[in-house]
Amino acid sequence: MSRPLPLSNLRVLDVSQVMAGPFSCMLLADMGADVIKVEPPKVGDQTRRAMGFRLQGDDSAGFLALNRNKRSVELDLKNEAGLRAFYELVKTADVLVENYRPGVAKRLGIDYETLKEIHPRLIYASISGFGQTGPWAMRPGFDLIAQAMSGILSVTGQAGAAPAKNSVPVGDLGAGLFTAYAVLSAVIGRGDDGPGQYIDVSLFEAALGLSIWEVAEYWGTGKVPQPLGSANRMSAPYQAFMASDRxxxxxxxxxxxxxxxxxxxxxxxxxxxxxxxxxxxxxxxxxxxxxxxxxxxxxxxxxxxxxxxxxxxxxxxxILTYQEALASEQAAARDMILDMEHPVEGKIPQLGFPVKLRGTPQQLRRPPPLLGEHTEEIMREIGCDIGKLGQQGAFGR
Structure with a gap:
């Protein structure tokens, strides 16, 4: 008899958009958590329409890459009935992840101080550009800004060349990874009968926190780290070299x-x-x-x-291209490309699970949800009158 996935007893509300929050919640979903993506009516997560390439339907390839194993509910949090329905949903959740700019959640009435009165065991994670405190807290935050202001942009690329951004969004993805790590730490710390807590994650600190070698060099030598191309700060030779052909x-x-x-x-x-x-x-x-x-x-x-x-x-x-890396025998042997059936797109590729659990192997349980696909299902699960809520504008008008 197969064992349940390790997080199958957790419900997570994904009240985030674009990359850091959705990535973090997908990691939790891949480990079995019931992740409910709470989206604004008609538009949903902005990544659905605005980010990346489209295949057949309305959702972008970027959205499809970050939202598998989730369910979607449309709720208008600016509507009184929608907010009431959200509060009922919060009562059933273990974790909430949001990435509004500091202050927005409070204006909407979904900040931690409000929600912990409804559900004291709730673990609430906020992801922002620079955190909830400090002189930069209210600045808008994108991965590019985090790379620039953390120091990463100053050491990427070749010496003397124009600044070169790390193409992999380490600020966004790093914040997502750190959020998942913090959430699971808080779940363990909460135990069976303890209170929840608030988690404050920023792209800036994630990018800075990953800058291990650069900070070590600066503190160890007193010199400001400079770009080294493909070279390593702590070892030599450890880099790319030109052979006769490439x-x-x-x-x-x-x-x-x-x-x-x-x-x-x-x-x-x-x-x-x-x-x-x-x-x-x-x-x-x-x-x-x-x-x-x-x-x-x-x-x-x-x-x-x-x-x-x-x-x-x-x-x-x-040095492989992504085309070559994905087509490699190692990627095949490690199941790093998985096919998933989608109700609109048909069969779509998904990156495989980057870690493998042999006792409870991860599964592609759900395709990335259509906008509001599970609204009725979820509202019925928590005992809400979906007809009445609809009439009151809870799901948009």
């Missing part, structure tokens, strides 16, 4: 690997060079090291170097 990467991050690298390259002179004797010296002479290695690496094709380095035990690999 770039590839390898990492000789300790003395053993450095010695093996010199052996593969047939460069005993590098091993004997005092400029490269230790990792600290190699980092100090990074430009000279790169130049010395490049003269040899450009003599063979990337695949040949990769094969030789891997055989010797030196980590190395090609």
């Amino acid at each position: 770039h590839f990467v390898f990492g000789a991050a300790n003395q053993k690997l450095w010695a093996l690298l010199c052996e593969v390259l047939d460069r005993p002179d590098l091993l004997a060079d005092p400029r490269f004797a230790t990792n600290a010296e190699r980092m100090r002479h990074r430009d000279e090291l790169e130049s010395a290695l490049s003269t040899t690496l450009r003599t063979r094709k990337a695949d040949a170097w990769i094969a030789a380095l891997l055989e010797a035990g030196v980590p190395a690999g090609p």
Whole structure:
């Protein structure tokens, strides 16, 4: 007999839009939580219409990527009847995640102080650009702004070049990951009969919190970190190099690997060079090291170097496009592309689960919901008169 998913006893209200909140709630949903996406009538999460590419229906590929395993209910939180219905829904929930700008939830009457009076065990997570306190709290927050103001943008790209944003939205996704981590910590801390609590997450702090090496370099040396291209702040050589045909990467991050690298390259002179004797010296002479290695690496094709380095035990690999990465045998072996049936789109691809639970494997239980698809179902579950609520404008007019 199969065991239930680990979070199947949790109900989560996803009162968020775009990326950080929906991503966090999807992580919880993938682990079995009953995630109810509370959306404004007729428009829904702005990602449905405004973000990314469309396939067949109205919802964008961006929305489809962030909202599987959820149900959707339309509620007008600016309408008295809609707000009453929302309060009834809150009474049944364990967790609420929202990402309004600070102050908006209070104006709507759905802030933590209001809702904890209705449901003292509620765990309430707010995601914002800069957190609920501090001089920047009221600034609007996007991933780009978080990358810029956390320092990430200052160290990304090549030295002397124009600022280069990290294409993967580390502020947004990092905030989503930290929110899921905080929510589960609060659930455990709440126990069987304890109170809930408020969780304050920001894109700025998520981006800064992920800047481990950069902050360590600054505190350790007193020097402001600068862009290094593909290089690593704590090890050398550990970056992309050009072979005779294309770039590839390898990492000789300790003395053993450095010695093996010199052996593969047939460069005993590098091993004997005092400029490269230790990792600290190699980092100090990074430009000279790169130049010395490049003269040899450009003599063979990337695949040949990769094969030789891997055989010797030196980590190395090609630089793949997303098309190549998704089509790789490793992605296939790890089930990183899953097909899901959608009522409008038909069969759509989904990224697989990035962690695997062998005892309670995750499932694609629900496709990303259509706007308001489960409104009637959910209202009936919590004992609301859907006809009366509809007449009063709870679901929009």
